[in-house]
Amino acid sequence: MYEGVVADLIEELGRLPGVGPKSAQRIAFHLLQADSEDVTRLAEVLLQVKARIRFCDVCGNVSEEERCRICRDPRRDPSVICVVEEPRDVVAIEKTREFRGLYHVLGGAISPIDGIGPNELRIRQLMGRLASDQVTELILATDPNLEGEATATYLARLVRPMGLRVTRLASGLPVGGDLEYADEVTLGRAFEGRRLIDV
């Protein structure tokens, strides 16, 4: 349906997550009619990303330097480490402004079906940090799904001998959501974790 380079562009765009064939076509035609500078800028930033982005030596978050912005920040509390699966989880938590400690990015969750065991994750590096640092609390913020829960349980057992406070983020009803639309598991968790109201 398309000639040479337009077909290539639509194919490459269609590989991106969340971009279906219709969106790829729409973006391609937008780019065909966009200013040359705009398209060149996008192409250049793509090339720079791969050249300049690396992962933080300490926590595994994306970074342009050996240590990421958060690990370099002296105002962060080094006694609390929050364990997440992916760099985008760090961003989600940072947006809440609720957490002032440091992170540890595992690079995924334990998932035997995908061939991902503890050795494929940055667990050895985490153990190293716990051994040498002044950490008192480990917050397990892996995803609230099967793989995330398994990973949290695995880590909780692994660090138990170290005598740390190990916590897990609360599960429950999403704020602003409708009770009737919550799935049974979430609703069950919300009951389990119910809290006394102070009046």
Add this chain to the structure above:
Amino acid sequence: MYEGVVADLIEELGRLPGVGPKSAQRIAFHLLQADSEDVTRLAEVLLQVKARIRFCDVCGNVSEEERCRICRDPRRDPSVICVVEEPRDVVAIEKTREFRGLYHVLGGAISPIDGIGPNELRIRQLMGRLASDQVTELILATDPNLEGEATATYLARLVRPMGLRVTRLASGLPVGGDLEYADEVTLGRAFEGRRLIDV
């Protein structure tokens, strides 16, 4: 929230049509973790698109040569020209395999509010083709909205003296749709254009 080049990437991706901040972030993290070759290939195809794509001298469709694939094809019927707004409309019509004539891409529709009048569209080129070619039918396939209808009416009046058969694509209920979900204008058009059933 993001450092240098990651922020740049998310910003550039967010400029693409249909890509909101969440999608931009998701695509960016996908690219950060993707193979270098994949990202380089996307960047290169973006640069090539701007270098190699031009618009067909005859019909205004996207092309890598002076004349596009359709205008070069000797099997296409040069007696019928289908007028569309954008190159992506050509693709949509080609997919139906219903049309074997040639196209003329206007590059938009008349829209005084956006400052687009007849002179901003490829109407002069269309008149040139109608004067010199053996065209017998002009199909006005501009969008079925205010601007598209205005453009179709304008063109129909303009070419009236040439004695061509001028047609407009049918409006009506979308096939596979639900009558109750059709808007009033579409339903009204469907009544207006109702056809006798041959039994």
